[in-house]
Amino acid sequence: MKGLTNRIKSATDRRSFIQRGLAVVGTASVGAGLLSNSKPAFGEEPGRLTGGDAAILRFLAAAEILESDLWEQYWELSSATGVTSGFEATNPATGTKPTPTGGNAPYTAALQVLDGDMPQYINDNTDDEFSHANFLRAYLKSKGANTSELDLLAGPHFRTLPGSTAKGSTKKGRLTNLTQLTVDTSYWGRYRSNNKNPDLGDTSFAQAVPSLNVGKHTAIPRTDADSNNANLILAIAFTAGFHFCFIEQGGTSLYPGLAQRVTAPEVLRIVLSIGPTETMHFQTWQDKAGNANTNPNGPPGNSPFTVHDPINNSDVTFFDLHFNQPETLQANLIMPEPCPFLNRSFPVCSIIRPTETKGIAMGAVNALTSDGLFIGQIQSFSSLLKDLATEADQARRQSDD
Numbered sequence: 001m002k003g004l005t006n007r008i009k010s011a012t013d014r015r016s017f018i019q020r021g022l023a024v025v026g027t028a029s030v031g032a033g034l035l036s037n038s039k040p041a042f043g044e045e046p047g048r049l050t051g052g053d054a055a056i057l058r059f060l061a062a063a064e065i066l067e068s069d070l071w072e073q074y075w076e077l078s079s080a081t082g083v084t085s086g087f088e089a090t091n092p093a094t095g096t097k098p099t100p101t102g103g104n105a106p107y108t109a110a111l112q113v114l115d116g117d118m119p120q121y122i123n124d125n126t127d128d129e130f131s132h133a134n135f136l137r138a139y140l141k142s143k144g145a146n147t148s149e150l151d152l153l154a155g156p157h158f159r160t161l162p163g164s165t166a167k168g169s170t171k172k173g174r175l176t177n178l179t180q181l182t183v184d185t186s187y188w189g190r191y192r193s194n195n196k197n198p199d200l201g202d203t204s205f206a207q208a209v210p211s212l213n214v215g216k217h218t219a220i221p222r223t224d225a226d227s228n229n230a231n232l233i234l235a236i237a238f239t240a241g242f243h244f245c246f247i248e249q250g251g252t253s254l255y256p257g258l259a260q261r262v263t264a265p266e267v268l269r270i271v272l273s274i275g276p277t278e279t280m281h282f283q284t285w286q287d288k289a290g291n292a293n294t295n296p297n298g299p300p301g302n303s304p305f306t307v308h309d310p311i312n313n314s315d316v317t318f319f320d321l322h323f324n325q326p327e328t329l330q331a332n333l334i335m336p337e338p339c340p341f342l343n344r345s346f347p348v349c350s351i352i353r354p355t356e357t358k359g360i361a362m363g364a365v366n367a368l369t370s371d372g373l374f375i376g377q378i379q380s381f382s383s384l385l386k387d388l389a390t391e392a393d394q395a396r397r398q399s400d401d
Contacts, residue, residue, distance in 0.1 A: 052395030053267045054145040056258050059361050059392035060271070061136035062385065063254065065153045067247065068092050068133050069175040070373070071126040074240065077168040077220055078111055078122045079103040086123070089130035092137065092154050104168035106227040107220070110237030114288040121288070125244075125281055132274055139270065149384055161376045166221040178219045178243075180312060181372045183212040185242050187249040188286070189328040190353060194337045198354040200344065206328040208289070208321065209242055215314035216372060219243045222311065235307035238292035238318050244285040246371065250364055251278030252352055257360030261395045279352065283334055290331030293320035361392035 049057075072091065079100050087097045103119070111118040137154070140147050152158065159173040189206030196202035207213055219240040221227040226236060255275025262268045293305065306317040321331035338348035365385050368374065374382065 049140075049143045049145050049267070050263045050398060052397070053262055053264050054140065054143070055388075055391035055395050056262060057136055057140055057267065057270070058145070058147070058150060059388045060255070060258065060274075061133060061140065061147075061150050062153055062388050063251070063364065064129055064133035064136060065092055065150065066175060066368070066373075067129040067251070068126070069159075070178060070247065071122070071129050072098065073163050073169070073174060073176070073178055073220060074122050074244075075126040076101045076170055077104040077107050077164060077166065078119050079108070079168070087127045087130065089127050089134055091130055092133040093156075093159070101168045101170060104164075104166050104221060104227055106230075106233045107166070107168070107237060110234045111240065113234065113237065114241050114291045118288065121284060125248075128277055128281070132277075135274075136270075149388055152384065158377065158381045160378075164220045164222055166224050166227050169220075175377075176373045177375045177377075178240075178373075179222050180216040180375045181212075181219055181239070181243060182214070182216060183209070183219075183239065183243050183246050183371065184367070185209050185212055185246065187245060191249075191286075191336050192328045192330065192333050194327070194339055194348060197339045197341060197351075199356045200340055206326070208329060209292075209316065209318060211314075211316045212239060212242060216312040217309065217314055217316055218312060231307050232309065235305070235309070235316055235318070238289075238305075239316065241285065241289040241292050243371075245282060245289050248278055248282035248285055250367060251275070252282045253354050254278075254360060254364050256352055256355045257357045258392060258395075260355075260357040261392075261397060263398045287334045290321050290334075292318045293322065293331075359393055361389035362386065365389045 068091065075098070079102070086100075090096055091098050108119055111122075115121070133154070137147055137150055140150070153175070156173070159175055161174040161177050163169060163171070163174040163178070165171055185208040186205040188208035190196070190198065193202075193205060196205065198205075217239045218226070218236055221233060221236055227233050252275070255271055255278060259268060259271045259275065262271055304317050304319050306315060308315050321329055325331070327333065327337070336350045336352070338350045339353065340346070341349040341351050369382070
């Protein structure tokens with residue numbers, strides 16, 4: 001613990017370097033061999049990043065490490081059937097490709113109510129997040145940038161949260177908590193609204209599943225008892241489907257928000273190349289989550305499906321979003337509706353929303369915290385994330401200085 005405290009203090013002590021606006025200077029590390037032969041783009045000097053660019057990439061890498069942890073949990077429990085491809089990327093926490101666990105059959109079957117290809121999609125999303133985390137860390141190291149906080153996040157120090165003990169889980173410590181979530185599903189109404197944009201101050205967007213935004217809900221089976229409860233495991237899988245959307249819509253906004261603060265063209269290329277994959281994830285997941293109205297264990301028809309969770313003492317109700325719904329809730333409207341952009345005097349435009357850059361990184365940390373993803377984590381973990389977010393939000397394009 002003393003060693004960990006010293007490493008956290010060391011990481012914190014360097015904050016003044018960002019505030020002074022100094023550049024992160026260094027030579028490419030030997031460990032980043034995959035980039036060592038790359039020719040720098042746009043005439044950049046090898047081994048240099050502005051302090052702001054390094055801060056932005058550090059925060060994005062931290063976000064990808066967190067995503068890697070939560071997606072790995074989903075993958076372990078959902079790989080019982082239907083996965084025809086494995087992993088191209090290694091797990092950033094272990095440096096090796098994960099070994100299939102066989103999954104949790106009831107959970108997998110419940111996810112497949114949303115779409116028969118859910119196990120494959122989850123496998124691919126997990127692989128993508130692994131690749132993002134690995135690339136961003138390697139790029140930072142190749143430029144001699146400080147990665148001490150990322151090394152802490154990728155290492156075992158904060159992986160102390162209990163996850164699932166159900167069949168399919170590796171039962172190891174986790175960074176993130178998927179068993180006590182409060183899922184804000186207002187992204188559903190936000191992307192289907194044609195007269196509101198949060199960047200212009202609009203609020204009160206329609207929730208796809210209002211009850212998920214109240215109380216605590218689990219998105220994975222905590223034990224085999226959860227898996228063996230037919231209605232509960234279905235509600236858990238449906239909760240996961242909407243949580244997938246919540247996570248990926250955050251990345252969809254985060255990358256363009258931070259891209260506006262980047263200085264180097266090569267760093268801008270990185271941010272603009274990774275960001276759209278998050279959007280592809282989001283569109284896929286909202287298409288699947290819209291099918292969470294079917295209860296194969298209940299009577300025929302489109303009646304609401306309500307389940308009580310005795311562990312979290314919470315209730316969730318899923319409605320049919322395909323029929324007799326207003327535009328702001330309609331399941332098959334998975335393309336962003338045109339909305340006001342920049343100024344209401346302009347014609348409406350179909351866009352990613354929000355993309356306001358001010359406070360975007362801290363906003364992401366606050367949203368993940370409110371989601372319940374970090375319940376049980378120690379204070380130094382929260383402080384580390386907030387410090388990384390503060391640095392990223394303080395980044396400025398050099399031409400703006």
